[in-house]
Amino acid sequence: MTWSEEPAHTTLLAEEHDRLLDFGASALVHPAGGAAWLDDRGGADLGRGVLTWITCRMVHVHSLAALTGRTGSAExxxxxxxxxxxxxxxxxxxxxFHRLDADGRPDLAAGKSCYDHAFVLLATSSAAVAGIDGAEALLAAAGxxxxxRFWDDDAGRCRDHFSADWTGLDPYRGLNGSMHAVEAxxxxxxxxxxxxxxxRAARVAGLVVDLAASYDGRLPEHFDSDWTPLLDHNEDRPADPFKPYGATVGHGLEWSRLLLTLEAALPGNDDRLLPTARLLxxxxxxxxxxxxxAPGFVYTTDWSGRPVVRDRMHWVVAEALAAAAALSRRTGEELYDHWFARWWQYAEDHLVDRDAGSWHxxxxxRNHPAAGVWPGKPDLYHAVQATLLPRLPLAPTITRAIADGALA
Incomplete structure (x- = not known):
């Protein structure tokens, strides 16, 4: 029995799931439509406008909650x-659109991204499984x-960014948008x-397997239009929230878990997925x-493994928990249970905010709250999934598994 399968721990995860969903529920819907950015105490920071990816994450989270029977989440x-x-x-x-301003006007200068549209796919697929009105039609349109626009079938990879009217394709290619595209x-x-x-997801994963082997488990994130790695990209902006310089520790963990989900979803597809998941x-x-x-995960490292940005992001711990649970379930090895228990205790000690709600x-x-990269507590996606994924099989994906009654 794994850590997360023990009855006391299953109860602990379920209780944290419910506590998280209380955060910001009454302030979540922005007057302009979509989700408000939530501040440190769960209030709506209306001045930040509405972001598509935040809205999508919260559609996904509350669709999951609706499937667990939580009152109010379907609405x-x-x-x-x-x-x-x-x-x-x-x-x-x-x-x-990427964003609406506080008055509901679209931000045309931001263009259209694979990242945003991957989350539209995730949100609408989860809402469709949860039976939310209008979701199936929106999912078909998003697909x-x-x-x-974003799927390059010849390359088996994703294009990253267009102008708002689709006339300009940025030569940049990125692994972050591709990662969320695989999830979606x-x-x-x-x-x-x-x-x-x-x-399609398996083709993108093949790129990650090759990169992990070539770069000793430190995944390049940034590429030119031919998918040549740009190892110095944003060296002058190392703490960028979406395109930081160097290797992003949390993405290695996130890919580790996704590769195991893919392996379970497509048995026999690629015998390199488990070894790569271990390596990452x-x-x-x-x-x-x-x-x-000090305990905690640094945000990024350079290509020799030296820390670059030392701040600790909550989403990295959430993905570490999900990856440890997945590897424990896949291999049965106690090592991964050890890591899960250690990181859950770290979350309890430093991230879980019992006073104001959610996670820092x-x-x-030094593990003091900071806001240089992520002010406020804008969404619940990573933390909520960290309470659910350890209680589910590797496949199907989280929403379908809950709908099928697989949640422990």
């Missing part, structure tokens, strides 16, 4: 989905946009039964955990 998911169907959707050119494609496959989405996990732990005089999104290198 919250529906209201947030209305934002995706309405003001966040570009009815002129197609696709979804069409993604395949037309697996979810769409489970929502629709269309196995082609899993095969071991490299992230070796480079990132407790390496600078960022800590400094």
């Amino acid at each position: 919250l998911a529906r209201q947030l989905l209305d934002g995706l169907a309405g003001p966040l959707r570009d009815t002129g050119h197609g696709g979804w 069409d946009v993604f395949l037309e 494609m697996l979810a769409v496959a489970d929502a629709t039964g269309d196995d082609a989405w899993r095969r 996990f071991e490299r992230a732990v070796g480079d990132g955990w407790d390496v600078d005089g 999104h960022q800590l400094d290198e």
Whole structure:
């Protein structure tokens, strides 16, 4: 029996899941439509406007909660989905805007990204499985946009960014958007039964397997249009929240878990997935955990494994927990249970905010709350999934598994 399967620990995870969902519920819907950015105490920071990816994450979270039977979550998911169907959707050119300002005007200068559209796929697939009105039609539309604009079938990879009217394609290619695209494609496959989405996800994963082998488990994140790594990208902006310089420790952990989900979803597809998942996990732990005089994961390292940004992000711990649980379930090895227990205690000691709610999104290198990269507590996606994934099988993906009654 793994740590998360023990009755007392299952109860602990379930209680934390419910506590998290209390955070910001009454302030979540922005007057302009979609989700408000939540501040440190769960109030709406209306001046930040509405971001598509935040809205999508909260549609996903409350669709999951609706499937667990939580009162009020289905209605919250529906209201947030209305934002995706309405003001966040570009009815002129197609696709979804990145952001609305505080008055509800779209930010055209931000263009359209794979990252945002991957989350639209995730949100609409989860809402469809949860039976939220309008979700199936929105999922079909999101799938069409993604395949037309972001999926490069010749390369088996994702394009990253266009201008708002789709006339300009940025030469930059990125692993962050691709990672969330893999998560979303697996979810769409489970929502629709269309196995082609899993095969697309497997093609992107093949790139990650190759990169992990070539760079000793430190994944390059940034590439040119030919997918040549840009190892010095943003060296002058190392703490960028989406495109930081160097290797992002948390993404190694996130990919570790996703590769195991893919392996379970497509048995026999690639016998390199488990070894790569192990490598990514071991490299992230070796480079990132407790390496600078205080517990916690550093945000990024250089290509030799030296810390660059030492602040601790809550999402990294959440992904570490999910990866440890996945490897424990896949291998049966007690090592991963050890790590899970240690990181859950770290979360309890430093991240879980019993006073104001949710988890602190960022800590400094001495584990004091900070806000240089992530002010406030804008969403619940990573923390909520950390309370659910350890209680689920590796496949199907989280929403379908809960709908099928697999949640412990």
